[in-house]
Amino acid sequence: MKPVISLHNVTLSYHRHPAVHHVSGTFHAGEATAIIGPNGAGKSTLLKAIVGLIPASDSMVQFHGIAKKDIAFLPQAANIDRTFPISVLDAVLLGNWRKSGWFGGVSKTARAEAEAALIKVGLEGFGPRHIGSLSSGQFQRVLFARILLQNSPLILLDEPFTAIDARTTQDLLHLIDHWRYEGRTIISVLHDYEQVKNHFSESLLMAKECIAWGPTTEVLTKANLQKANAMAENWIENAAVCHRDEQPQVEGAH
Numbered sequence: 001m002k003p004v005i006s007l008h009n010v011t012l013s014y015h016r017h018p019a020v021h022h023v024s025g026t027f028h029a030g031e032a033t034a035i036i037g038p039n040g041a042g043k044s045t046l047l048k049a050i051v052g053l054i055p056a057s058d059s060m061v062q063f064h065g066i067a068k069k070d071i072a073f074l075p076q077a078a079n080i081d082r083t084f085p086i087s088v089l090d091a092v093l094l095g096n097w098r099k100s101g102w103f104g105g106v107s108k109t110a111r112a113e114a115e116a117a118l119i120k121v122g123l124e125g126f127g128p129r130h131i132g133s134l135s136s137g138q139f140q141r142v143l144f145a146r147i148l149l150q151n152s153p154l155i156l157l158d159e160p161f162t163a164i165d166a167r168t169t170q171d172l173l174h175l176i177d178h179w180r181y182e183g184r185t186i187i188s189v190l191h192d193y194e195q196v197k198n199h200f201s202e203s204l205l206m207a208k209e210c211i212a213w214g215p216t217t218e219v220l221t222k223a224n225l226q227k228a229n230a231m232a233e234n235w236i237e238n239a240a241v242c243h244r245d246e247q248p249q250v251e252g253a254h
């Protein structure tokens with residue numbers, strides 16, 4: 001299996017309090033990897049460090065055959081402003097800006113691709129609507145259409161199905177299956193173990209540290225989950241400054 005991202009002793013802290021601790025391992029190209037673990041386990045922090053929203057040195061996060069700028073990243077819904085006054089079609093076309101540039105204008109081809117992407121996510125005819133008028137599920141479909149337009153070989157998703165209805169979740173999980181079939185790499189933070197078992201070949205179980213990383217069937221064991229939960233229970237009393245080694249601390253929250 002070919003590596004796409006290697007992590008080397010990744011340690012990330014907010015104001016010297018550790019959020020991710022000494023995580024090392026490999027995300028494989030063409031696989032769908034779920035990042036799972038209890039609340040506060042550092043899952044989103046790790047994803048943000050990979051895409052560069054939190055500083056991490058090149059020696060900690062190493063890319064193979066892809067540039068960081070070419071990653072398609074979907075942040076948690078809570079971090080996306082839906083009051084921005086744009087149409088659904090324009091929101092999808094934002095996926096094209098790397099090709100067109102900010103002031104490059106929109107080509108007929110890009111517009112046709114955006115409309116085709118809306119059809120693929122089940123939103124045919126929604127193009128002229130304002131994004132603020134959509135339900136959460138419809139808006140999540142728009143964001144997946146935007147990823148379709150980005151056409152990236154590496155797709156990172158942070159809790160894409162939180163507060164999303166079952167029908168939309170199923171449709172978007174099928175889209176993820178299709179991306180994998182096309183040879184793309186998907187890395188997603190998830191909480192639902194059934195979704196993980198059914199759609200993600202590999203898993204990284206975190207509780208600030210890496211508890212297990214490998215084929216999902218080997219990671220999702222009762223013993224591993226118990227270990228992760230037990231570590232989470234100790235965080236409150238033990239949460240403190242990391243003294244384990246002299247890793248550089250990443251100050252400043254994003």
Ligand SMILES: Nc1ncnc2c1ncn2[C@@H]1O[C@H](COP(=O)(O)OP(=O)(O)OP(=O)(O)O)[C@@H](O)[C@H]1O
Nearest residue numbers: 014019037038039040041042043044045046253254
């Ligand atoms: N901007 C921030 N400033 C300070 N601390 C933060 C910030 N973001 C996250 N943290 C802390 O870092 C730790 C890891 O948070 P993170 O959001 O990465 O966890 P998570 O595994 O994604 O959790 P959840 O499943 O609840 O979304 C938590 O203790 C959290 O409180």
